[in-house]
Amino acid sequence: MPGKKLTPTEIVSLALKAGCKSIAYTYTEPTVFFELADDTAKLAAAAGLKNIFVTNGYMTPEALRIIRPYLDAANTDLKGFDDKRYRRLCGAKLQPVLDSIRLTKELGIWLEVTTLLIPGHNDSDEELRQIALFLKDLDPEIPWHLSAFFPAYKMIEAEPTDRESLLRAWQIGKDAGLHYVYFGNLPAIHQDTVCYRCNKILIRRAEFFVESNHLEQGRCPSCHTAIYGVWDSAISSAVAQEHISTGAIS
Numbered sequence: 001m002p003g004k005k006l007t008p009t010e011i012v013s014l015a016l017k018a019g020c021k022s023i024a025y026t027y028t029e030p031t032v033f034f035e036l037a038d039d040t041a042k043l044a045a046a047a048g049l050k051n052i053f054v055t056n057g058y059m060t061p062e063a064l065r066i067i068r069p070y071l072d073a074a075n076t077d078l079k080g081f082d083d084k085r086y087r088r089l090c091g092a093k094l095q096p097v098l099d100s101i102r103l104t105k106e107l108g109i110w111l112e113v114t115t116l117l118i119p120g121h122n123d124s125d126e127e128l129r130q131i132a133l134f135l136k137d138l139d140p141e142i143p144w145h146l147s148a149f150f151p152a153y154k155m156i157e158a159e160p161t162d163r164e165s166l167l168r169a170w171q172i173g174k175d176a177g178l179h180y181v182y183f184g185n186l187p188a189i190h191q192d193t194v195c196y197r198c199n200k201i202l203i204r205r206a207e208f209f210v211e212s213n214h215l216e217q218g219r220c221p222s223c224h225t226a227i228y229g230v231w232d233s234a235i236s237s238a239v240a241q242e243h244i245s246t247g248a249i250s
Contacts, residue, residue, distance in 0.1 A: 132177075141180070218231045
């Protein structure tokens, strides 16, 4: 893809000019261009912008700690729970990804995890349950995104993910105790944020757009459960404190 060279200053300036609230480092693994990401994140934070990594999670603890003061959130791919398949398909080991997911959470970076569901590769009940239990043991509040796969590039032989497989994976995540499980690449189902206590729809979405938000000061308006999330600073602080006091944060 053709690109345009930009300095960190130019990137931040363009983000501010466009009215962005954050910069996401994605589509190429951000640790590949880590120096650029780090320099840009520092300037963005100083300008009041949030910084988000969309990452495969295969990074050293040192890299994560370096970017930590400026990194507000990370969406980390967890492509399965089988080390042999990780090595064969990704050319990398599973354990460093699990370690970086744990460290991301320990460092207080907002964490969400995405698994691309590929038929015949990582969609068995056992492997999905392993992923869900790993996340639940870390923190049941971690959002888990299940994305539908479409054949492309070097995996044209694999079948696309069907709706039933995603529904099965969603149920496995909920049965494991995860509070928030979402679908990706499949519109109109399991995209809303639902209160895990009373099942009221709190935030209704249509793909990338929010249609309605019924939260009241970061809480469910029906049962008043504190919904852990990134709201405004005052609400986030109050909600986080309640979760800490009730032992919901690991």
